Amino acid sequence: MMCSHAKELMAAYWQRELAGDDQPALQRHLETCAECSAEMAALGGLWERLADIPAPEPSQALNVRWQSTLESLIPSSVIPSNKPVSRTWPFANLWPSSPAWQAAIALACLLIGIFAGANLPRQNKEIAKLHDEIASTREMVALSLLQQQSATERLRGVDYTGRMQTMEPEVVSALTEAVAHDPSVNVRLAAIDALSKASGSPGVLQSLTQSLPRQDSPMVQAALIDYLVEARDRKALGALRQLAAQPDLNPAVLERTHFALRQLSR
């Protein structure tokens, strides 16, 4: 047996993957080759000791982050939760079982609602002010998250912008900046999705068109192409031709680019 083959067998032996016939063959080689025998003893011991290095544990923050991500992607009704679900509410025992009483309580709630509704106009201004404050806070949080080092935090920032009724220019600018320069593909894709609310803005279209030839991810390229086709932005034709001319372009993206060129040239 050659020493090079014996070394492969040693690695297999350490990993408990040595086939039946190979074990005696390796044993015979080790009996005749002092160098391999010494390596087997020294490195085998080292291999065993590697298992003693403690295994690190992720923090609870990872679970929380994942649940938050999953909830934003899938309706909560279809996610089997990690947490035990309480099927009763604290005052369940107080709820009457008789349908007549249930109807009476429902009627009382309705009357209270009508009464409260009648008084609502007086508070409209306050509610509108509150809405403005919430929107402003949300904007601030989103912009702050978009500046974070962690891609997950920036992703949360993009998610925040999706909850806004209208997008302020600062938010739109931060999102277009993210599409153009964010190092994370996921953040860029999420930002493109979020910008669908501002698809009518010429500034956004121009910025996205400019960033298209510079994108290195096929997923982002495809998402941008779809966005520009959706917006019927004929000004993007130049950038699309530039992209199609790239020699190492992903074939699926190339096909999509040709489709976009046909759509926008009509």
Added chain:
Amino acid sequence: MGIANGGIEYDTDHERMAAVARGDLAGMNEIYRNRHRPLFRFFYRLTNRQATAEDLAHEVFLRMIRYRHTYQAEKEGAEAAGAFEAWMYRIARNTLADHARKQRHEVAPGEGELESIASARPTPFETAAKRQDLALLHRALRELPDDKRELLVLTRFQGLSYEQIGRILGCQAGTVKGRVFRAMKELGSIYSELCKEKAS
């Protein structure tokens, strides 16, 4: 056994991921529960940073969802066994490579785990000398070139077979065995040097 959307039960993460690829995203939660620890440990052993390892592990699950259509769900039998691991670790390696490209300018990782090993509370079976020795071994592992360290992490810590690692790296199992031997030999040399340094 996990339960995915519609009450369908799946036995393996391969089946769960196949369902995710068909649009049943609910199976991702079970996959996360089964895989987040090994993934975190993979990244931690290669970056030595808790927050970075968690960020990267999370990123892998996002990419699994994003690229779910690329999962080859039709594999069956022996071919299906290990298909999910190979696909997941390919995504993990790409995620790590993307991260490394962006972080080249960063300083070398800290000595957090090294210190934690050295100062860990001894069990009745442990001695201070053994803990010091383990700290040196861990330091030697960290000083290995990235590709060799990754290979040893996949082999020794992630519990993958040479066949599976071959699928992840795109080479034959025999090639992996040869490379593992060479990585162990280099680890042994670094470890010996560190022991000599400590003794002198």
